[in-house]
Amino acid sequence: MSRSLMPLLLRWRNRLVPDSLGLGWMPVFTLGYLLFLFVPFVVGWLADTRGSWVGEPAEVLGPTLLSIVVFLPLYFASFRFEGAARPVCMLAIAAVGYALIPVNPFGNTYIIYAVAIAAGVGRSLWPRVAWAFLILAGMLVETLVLRIPPFVFVITLLVGLGAFFGQYQFIENLRKRAELKLSHDEVRRLATVAERERIGRDLHDLLGHTLSLVALKSDLAGKLLARGEGDDARAAEARAAAQREIAEVSRVAREALAQVRSAVTGIRAAGIAAELVSAKLLLETDGVTFASQIDPRWLEGGALRAEVETALAMTVREAVTNIQRHARARKASVELETIGGDAVLRIDDDGRGSDIVPGNGLGGMRERIEALGGRLRIDSRRGEGTRIEARLPLQAGHDVAMAVNA
Structure with missing residues (x-):
């Protein structure tokens, strides 16, 4: 066609x-x-x-x-x-x-x-x-x-009741899928709202204190500069003190900038725990059995560097979306483990599989992993399902990984 x-x-x-x-x-x-x-x-x-x-x-x-x-x-x-x-x-x-x-x-x-x-x-x-x-x-x-002839009515009765209950079950399945889809969307919405509130509180606490300090030191520097007019020793001392306060304001501002950048990174970061919940809802809504094998300590905040967790979470999101849309799978699983200082994420499904055709989703997934020094491998054969394996170096998080394995 x-x-x-x-x-x-x-x-x-x-x-x-x-x-x-x-x-x-x-x-x-x-x-x-x-x-x-x-x-x-x-x-x-x-x-x-x-x-x-x-x-x-x-x-x-x-x-x-x-x-x-x-x-x-x-x-x-x-x-x-x-x-x-x-x-x-x-x-x-x-x-x-x-x-x-x-x-x-x-x-x-x-x-x-x-x-x-x-x-x-x-x-x-x-x-x-x-x-x-x-x-x-x-x-x-x-x-x-x-x-x-009575058999005409009997056949109509049997086939009609079969059609009735088959259609009823079909309608109920559609309704349940719609409800699960709403639950999936609600989980995402609540997670987004909670994250925004957290970031709002962090920024309020951070900037409220920092900007108050900057305002006080700026006022003090202004007063000291006013006293520094003249050529006597007191004026020179006031100007020197004003310069120290201005330098302190500059230092505090740079620290605040670094902290704000860290907070913004937190806003952009996608959490692996939230993605697993979303994946389970999305796939089970479509009748796909979902299982995950991940140490609970990996799901705690700070167990992975923000950029590593974001890359892994986005890989889960993209892979699960592809399973739901294209794979026609009955089962899917996600596994995260540590091998020699690398975080290794595996996503498997038993769907129809196919020859890999690079697209925006796959390309973005690969670029995100490789930008952090990792590797992405995809094995997919027609009729045998698909396996996606992402391997990322933990680097600064290596000590955490060793603690998890201990």
Whole structure:
């Protein structure tokens, strides 16, 4: 399929089924069940018999095609409308089935569609079950009145209930994924707010004291300079004292600048602990089992230098994002250990794997690791999953690493 055609198809799909529902192409694919409406024609023509329906095949074909024309707008409207409009669409589809069954017994296909739609009507399970049984009860009455063979109703009942509970489970899974996604976003938001508050307190304590000291010493230096006017010994002593105070102000300002830079580094740094929590939420939201093997002491503040922890945390973030979007994995794991003074991070998944195509995410990951003197290795084979290994020298944090291993 050409690249120019796919965006067009996606636009048309989003017009029929809102993308916000998260259903993808599923509603379009399920229209394939409409082929069952034409089973009587195939069977009849192959067997050269018309005993399973009323009238000639040409007489049956017209109502069947007309039913599809009526059904399709109602079907897609059931995805777009909320509130009372959705049950109306559902009952209208069932009515199409009731009207077609006397002519084409496979009109029960519409009954099954209506029962499946009932799985999404209402806020709880029991009202949905009530709608499904109301639709099936209508077909039972029609079966008895028109003396349709009972097996037609039995098949409709079994397939309809299977479609109902399958659709209900699908909807519940979508709802739970949405809730987990909100939880994931909330964890990130709360972590960001907590970090901002911490940095705000640190800057307040740091700059409040430092700027007060600078203001006092500047005032003192100004007064000393005022006294230093003249050529006597007292004036010379005042000027010398003023110079000392100005030098002290300069020293305090440089120290404050260094401390502010350190605080800003803390703002920019990404924590490995926060990324592991986010990774677990993101992957398990998508049905991927996630496990981590990291010594708890690595997760404590200061166990790793800020730039090393940031590089490792961003590697986890990028790798987990790729797993969630592309890998189609069932399991993923993260492991962090120390080998000979290096921090070694491994991220594995059992997804489909593929040939590595360098992109912005992979390129940024590699640049970040190599800028700190580390190495990044990616092993990915089609059908065998992917392993990412990042190795970074601890350098100043080497003594901490040895303590962790002790």
